[in-house]
Amino acid sequence: MGLLDHLEELRRCIMNCVYALILGMIISIPFMRDILNILTAPLAKMDVNPDTYLVVPEVMGGFKVAVSLAFWSGLLLASPFIVFFVARFVFPGLHRHEKRMVSKASVAAVLLFFLGAALGYFGTVERALQALIFGIHEWLGTRSDWIYLTSYIAFTLKLVLGFGLAFQLPIVLLMLGFSGLVDSDTLKTSRKQVFVGLLIMAMLLTPPEPMSQIIMASALYLLYEICLVLIRAHEKRHG
Numbered sequence: 001m002g003l004l005d006h007l008e009e010l011r012r013c014i015m016n017c018v019y020a021l022i023l024g025m026i027i028s029i030p031f032m033r034d035i036l037n038i039l040t041a042p043l044a045k046m047d048v049n050p051d052t053y054l055v056v057p058e059v060m061g062g063f064k065v066a067v068s069l070a071f072w073s074g075l076l077l078a079s080p081f082i083v084f085f086v087a088r089f090v091f092p093g094l095h096r097h098e099k100r101m102v103s104k105a106s107v108a109a110v111l112l113f114f115l116g117a118a119l120g121y122f123g124t125v126e127r128a129l130q131a132l133i134f135g136i137h138e139w140l141g142t143r144s145d146w147i148y149l150t151s152y153i154a155f156t157l158k159l160v161l162g163f164g165l166a167f168q169l170p171i172v173l174l175m176l177g178f179s180g181l182v183d184s185d186t187l188k189t190s191r192k193q194v195f196v197g198l199l200i201m202a203m204l205l206t207p208p209e210p211m212s213q214i215i216m217a218s219a220l221y222l223l224y225e226i227c228l229v230l231i232r233a234h235e236k237r238h239g
Helices: 003-045 061-093 095-139 147-165 169-178 184-189 191-205 209-236
Strands: none
Touching: 003 095, 003 147, 003 184, 061 095, 061 147, 061 184, 095 147, 095 209, 147 191, 169 184, 169 191, 169 209, 184 191, 184 209, 191 209
């Protein structure tokens, strides 16, 4: 295809992704209250009443919360379709075996995203809230009677999505390994540097709370070791 044809295909890919996002947002709107209950459940587990502890003191606060919930919920619902549209855009420029690899990677990317998001929600949100909202106040001798609902939603969603995005790294590593751009020997000798790099990345993607950072870095390092085994097996089959 010529340059204009490529640009037209790119435009279609972007528009399809936007349509998927909008549709996901529309689908999520009737379940806004349920989504909000899920996000505030960690507070309830700590014997804190979300209805009184989370406040909206701004006139536009409720609207901001609704838009934020709709956007991120819609993005979660649309992510499998967005991955499909992006993969389909890339397909014409790939060989047959590369198309099969990208197809499998697309499915794995969606599964890993939700796995990471689930780990972020179930494994770290409550610990991070306990440390940052309550633990530090107990240490300082101060108290927190309420916080902004918009701030709480942003904190929770960023943490969950940070885990989801971080779990895309193994897909990138596998693609590089299966394409021959990196080999298992290099990955094996780079373990220490990789773990330090993962800790630094966890510090950037999570709140300033050590447990969340350790959980993310440890989970990603485990996935790194799994990728190393898969790449080594791939090398033996095609060596």
